[in-house]
Amino acid sequence: MKARAFSYFRARTIDEALDAAARSGDEARFIAGGQSLVPALALRLQAPRLLIDINHIDDLSGVTREGEWLRIGALTRHCQMLTEPLIAQFAPLLRAAAPYVAHPAIRNRGTLGGSVALADPASEFPAVVLALGAEMEIAGPAGRRRVGADEFFVDLFETALAPGELLVAVHVPLFRANQRIAFDELARRRGDYALVGCGMIATVEQDLIADIRVALFSVGNVPTRARSVEAALAGACLDADRIAAAQAALDGDLAPDDSDDVPAAMRLHLARVLLGRLLGSLLGRLGETA
């Protein structure tokens, strides 16, 4: 199928994009990588009358260190997660997740901002952003604001972004030497959306887990923090018993629905298995000096 007719506007600045959106109200969509939007237009799941192309706005690109934060421009392509040295050094969880996102050619074009703004509950990056406690920098008619990941993901494909607002950058707290990360997902085929996936970041002090953030995806309407799991692990010495306790705690954090091909009980089981594997890998790396 083909998209319904629309007008096209190539914005050069954030203000140009915001102005165009403000003039067209609900009839406009921003297009970044287009890797989710173009199929949606072709299938006529969406039929906006104006596409505002944000790919040529310089202020949306670039990765820079700002004090204790790494600022990652919304237009940063998925493939850059694998090649950008600042991301490898200061946001390694994003790098660890990137190979699981789609296929190489889609990673050449898809953007971090597009993935986070879309908030597909089966996507890797929204969950990673949640695990990292990142902050989203948003530009709108009323100016700039920053929203923490815990408040950003509201419901199915729904975020704190109001219509006509632009996600400008994702700010990630700098990775520290006493932190450890783990990421993995279970999918039927490489590049497919995951049946269940998980990313985590732990802060280690004297071989104890001082603090840990665990986020899962493909488990409900939004990427989900496993708060009971985090509580079961905080301040603890990680061992087999503690991992089993964390796996049991997961039941309190997730309430997946039955879907056509994956019953809820199976998804919960897979999530427990995945959590066990990731904590096991973390256990082996607690004493390492980064």
Add this chain to the structure above:
Amino acid sequence: MSRAGDLDEADDAVRVRMVVNGRKTACDVAPRDTLVDCLRNQLELTGTHAGCEMGACGACLVQLDGRAVHACLMFAVQADGARIDTIEGLAESGVIADLQAEFHRRNALQCGFCTPGMLMTAHDLLSHDARPDRETIRDALSGNFCRCTGYEAIVDAIAAVAEARTTKASQPAEGSSS
């Protein structure tokens, strides 16, 4: 190019200028025309195939400013000012001649529908990773569907070319020692 707010002229033709396979090209497209439709129907470059038209099969891969992208997941207007290289361009320039020969030699194609996309992916992979192992090659091909050949011969062909290219690169250039 239309200005924001000209909503009533949505399907009017827009002039797009790009460098396609090294040649300056201009054509008139509706904003909703995808790049793959523009290449095939207007520029008569039919080597780029249209399969699923939703990013799943990889038949429509082209190079946009040197990186492989899906021509079905981009509108032609978005390519204004860009450099596009299609399978015709890569074939003419000779940069994939060894890949083409190896696909042929190993029967890595049957109907050939997937082949332009396979070659695009192989070329993109080998320009960033000179010595990929089989697992890496399979992973790179995860977005390319082939409904006839099975993937084994395709992986073999790409692995063989990677091997041959690195062997050649490590030998001293002809005449350099005398």
